[in-house]
Amino acid sequence: MSTRSPRSRHPEAPRQATIRDVARAARVSVATVSRALNDSGPVRDDTRRRVRDAADNLRFTPHGGARSLITSRTNTLGVLLPDLYGEFFSEIIRGIDRSAQRAGYQLLLSSARNAHDEVHGAFRAMYGRVDGLVLMAPDVELAELFAQHRDGTPIVFINSPVTSEDARVITIDNHGGAYQMVKHLVRKGHQRIAIIRGAESNHDAAERLRGYRDALDDGGLPRDPRLEFHGDFTETAGYRAGRAALKLQPHPTAIFAANDAMAIGALSALREEGVAVPGAIAVAGFDDIPIARYVSPPLSSVHVPIAQLGERAMDLLLGAIVGPDHGAARRVVLPTTLVIRKSSP
Amino acid sequence: MSTRSPRSRHPEAPRQATIRDVARAARVSVATVSRALNDSGPVRDDTRRRVRDAADNLRFTPHGGARSLITSRTNTLGVLLPDLYGEFFSEIIRGIDRSAQRAGYQLLLSSARNAHDEVHGAFRAMYGRVDGLVLMAPDVELAELFAQHRDGTPIVFINSPVTSEDARVITIDNHGGAYQMVKHLVRKGHQRIAIIRGAESNHDAAERLRGYRDALDDGGLPRDPRLEFHGDFTETAGYRAGRAALKLQPHPTAIFAANDAMAIGALSALREEGVAVPGAIAVAGFDDIPIARYVSPPLSSVHVPIAQLGERAMDLLLGAIVGPDHGAARRVVLPTTLVIRKSSP
DNA sequence: CGCCCCGGTGTAACCGTTTACACCCAATCT
DNA sequence: AGATTGGGTGTAAACGGTTACACCGGGGCG
Known part of the structure; x- marks a missing residue:
């Protein structure tokens, strides 16, 4: 019914040239073509030229898949x-x-x-x-x-x-970064420092939480579970946590968010409620994403390279x-x- | 000197299993393995199970390169x-x-x-x-x-x-976006509107420039070559153009930057010189990158999806x-x- | 009962490269 | 002169899959 050749439909199907086509055009074997093109063996100068010309003419491009199959x-x-x-x-x-x-x-x-x-x-x-x-x-x-x-x-x-x-x-250094930031807040005199955590299963989040707790311990401040708000690294989560923080009776005087997106969310919540930052509550984030320096007020953060x-x-x-x-x-x-x-x- | 087998060095080199290994383990041919794993042909149920088990045991993963070579x-x-x-x-x-x-x-x-x-x-x-x-x-x-x-x-x-x-x-729609923005500025009463251009060879930049010029024409405003500042889409270029714009005698009352990065650069320049935005000079950008809403004052821009x-x-x-x-x-x-x-x- | 059909399977060709090995021939060494 | 080298080349075997085709056996049909 149909001929074996893939060219049967159109007289001149523009099939990609293979190494065999180049070999035929240059009147050498495929091995020589390979050697000439990859400089992987001795080839006479004029042969090499012939091969290169043929390859250019045919727009030969070696097939990556095939090559990697053999060379691994x-x-x-x-x-x-x-x-x-x-x-x-x-x-x-x-x-x-x-x-x-x-x-x-x-x-x-x-x-x-x-x-x-x-x-x-x-x-x-x-x-x-x-x-x-x-x-x-x-x-x-x-x-x-x-x-x-x-x-x-x-x-x-x-x-x-x-x-x-x-x-x-x-x-x-998640632990160290969080530790430094919280330690900084402690030194500035904050007594009630909240954290907005990342997802439970997230390793980074766990380490940052650990840094937060260690800094509190070393600063002689008590850990308070009510100051540890849940989050999932999204701006929305930060916003919610920000509102929740304001509901606490003596509200925290500083909020450390486990990443910048949440810190920015928290900032929105505070702004909505008319709470002065950093006057009433200081806010800090983690990651130092480029936007951090542009929000208002510019956000303190832990810079990560x-x-x-x-x-x-x-x-x-x-x-x-x-x-x-x-x-x-x-x-x-x-x-x-x-x-x-x-x-x- | 050395045996042909690649296993010769260590008694049990953990070589990745191939389809042939699976075939041997399941006591069928490679064709059947392929059919069983890809559902690409008839295979008896218990055979299929045997093949699947063998594949799992050997942690068989088909080699992407090999597969794509034949299937193209x-x-x-x-x-x-x-x-x-x-x-x-x-x-x-x-x-x-x-x-x-x-x-x-x-x-x-x-x-x-x-x-x-x-x-x-x-x-x-x-x-x-x-x-x-x-x-x-x-x-x-x-x-x-x-x-x-x-x-x-x-x-x-x-x-x-x-x-x-x-x-x-x-x-x-580079042309349309620039046109709309400049038209907006014209409607707001601006008479001298500058543009900070992108790189010469850049197609987007050229189209935006065209939109700017067409909007001026349609608004009945004269084109002024001195109001067309060069740039290359970087913040630095915007900064320089901003300073240059201030040097003009009757300085422009609006600056349209061909992208947001340059607009932000221009904003820094204006702030440094104590020029009020938008009071003295209005500024607009192109792209609406996320930062645009956070800079101060928040930047007007052409939103690109x-x-x-x-x-x-x-x-x-x-x-x-x-x-x-x-x-x-x-x-x-x-x-x-x-x-x-x-x-x- | 002979035929066809068809589900299930194996054999081998093929995809496009690289490369071990064999081969040839001229130049050099002994 | 014969043996040895080594540069230049070709042949064919890989690599690890997919798939056309052949084959086999059993059930349905005329």
């Missing part, structure tokens, strides 16, 4: 993030890309909410297309799952609570890929710095 | 952007990802400044790893280059000046991939909306 190198790195939303993401990608680009790697990007299945699925889809993986999973269970997945592709965890000794993991986080993660990964990284550090903790602005002088 | 489908889409920096990028990726995720595609991300070679290189590296490509190249020459690259993988251009009839291209831009681009691309999209629109222009805030009431 893809020149691609996987990036798996919980979300692709907002400043944090954009900054971390920037860092990752900077480092990857320098090393000549491409990025295969995937977002998966912290659901087991989604992450697992994304991971399967990446297998065989990447040489390594940067995984950000602040949720507890996931990390454990991957820690034991040690067959093959190297993984670097960002901000994940992986306990396994030989896992490569990079984090920021987000882009650097991505960059260092990538460096760690690249190190693991090029060779066994025996000597190299497997755990990196990036320091945070305090940025005091008008919201909590 | 990768389930991956390429995204090539000039930059991975800031709000704009983060929003557009979000839109792209939303659409891609819905359709079950992954994203291969690359950034290439608008240099010929870089873009070309990135493109080559993507060939054979993607089913289609979203390309953002506001620089003129590049777009032409790719318009003629019609062999194979479908491409969607974002904000690119591609003239070719049958190219798929999606843009925002950035995430939607990415999403629609992806939809266009997906449409082209699943089948020949004869009926579908090849050119989409997304409307912009005016957002008037305190900086230019």
Whole structure:
């Protein structure tokens, strides 16, 4: 019925040229073409020229999939993030890309909410297309799952609570940052300092809470469960917590939000109620996103080198890929710095 | 010297299981394994179970590269952007990802400044790893280059000046947005309206300039070359232009910046010189980035549905991939909306 | 009873590259 | 002169999947 050839429909179907087409055009074997184009073996100068010309004429582009099948190198790195939303993401990608680009790697990007299945699925889809993986999973269970997945592709965890000794993991100093900020508030004389927490299962959130509590302890202030408001890192949650804080009888004189988005939400709530910031209540956040300096009053925050986080993660990964990284550090903790602005002088 | 087998070094190297391993373990042929795992042919129920079990035990994950080599489908889409920096990028990726995720595609991300070679290189590296490509190249020459690259993988251009009839291209209404904003300023009684332009070679910038000029013409105002300041979309450029504008003898009463970053730069310059905004000079921007509402005074801007831009681009691309999209629109222009805030009431 | 049909399975070709190995031939060494 | 080198090239075997095709056996049909 129909001929075997794929060209049968149109007389001149513009099929992409393969290495065989180039070989035929240059009157050499495919092996020579490969050698000529990759400089991977001896080729006579005029042969090389003939091959190069033929390749150009035919607009030959080697098929990445085929190449990586045989070489088992893809020149691609996987990036798996919980979300692709907002400043944090954009900054971390920037860092990752900077480092990857320098090393000549491409990025295969995937977002998966912290659901087991989604992450697992994304991971399967990446297998065989990447040489390594940067995984950000602040949720507890996931990390454990991957820690034991040690067959093959190297993984670097960002901000994940992986306990396994030989896992490569990079984090920021959540505890230290929160501790410093709350300590600062204590020193300024605040007696009742509230916190707006992040999600329960989130590792970063847990560490920041711990920093808050330790700072209170060290400052000789009592812990008060009523001052620990729940949140989930969204502006809305911050807004709600802000209103709730105002309902407390002797209301807190300072609010430390576990991230900037919530701090900004809290600011809106306070403004709505006509509460002076920092006059009546001081407010501070965490992350130091770019908007922080623009809100009014400008928001004190804990600065996190987000882009650097991505960059260092990538460096760690690249190190693991090029060779066994025996000597190299497997755990990196990036320091945070305090940025005091008008919201909590 | 060394045995042929890759297992020779360690007695039990944890090599990733292949389909052949699964076949052996389940005592069937590779064909049956493939059929069982992909539901791509008749398989007896108990056979299917045996195969599934074996696959789970061996932690079998199909090799993406190998699969795509034969099926010539990768389930991956390429995204090539000039930059991975800031709000704009983060929003557009979000839109792209939303659409891609819905359709079950992954994203291969690359950034290439608008240099010929870089873009070309990135493109080559993507060939054979993607089913289609979203390309953002506001620089003129590049777009032409790719318009003629019609062999194979479908491409969607974002904000690119591609003239070719049958190219798929999606843009925002740069001209209309600028026109509306300047018209608004005219209606408010401004007689001397300055513009801070974007880079010469940038298509968006050119269109916005055209909108500005047309609005002046239609408003019966003269064009004045001295009111057209150069810029390159950076905050610094806006700052410089702001200072320059103040030096003009009868200084402009309104400044329209071709993007928000430059508008914010101009605001700093005016604040430094103690010029009241909008009292003495009104300021407006373009893009409506999230920060715009937070600066003081809050910045009027032309709102661009950035995430939607990415999403629609992806939809266009997906449409082209699943089948020949004869009926579908090849050119989409997304409307912009005016957002008037305190900086230019 | 011979035929066809069809569910279930295996064999082998194929996708587009890289590369180990064999081969040829001229130049150099002994 | 014969052996040895080594540069330049071709042949074919991988890589790990998918799938066309052949095959086999049993049930339904004329």
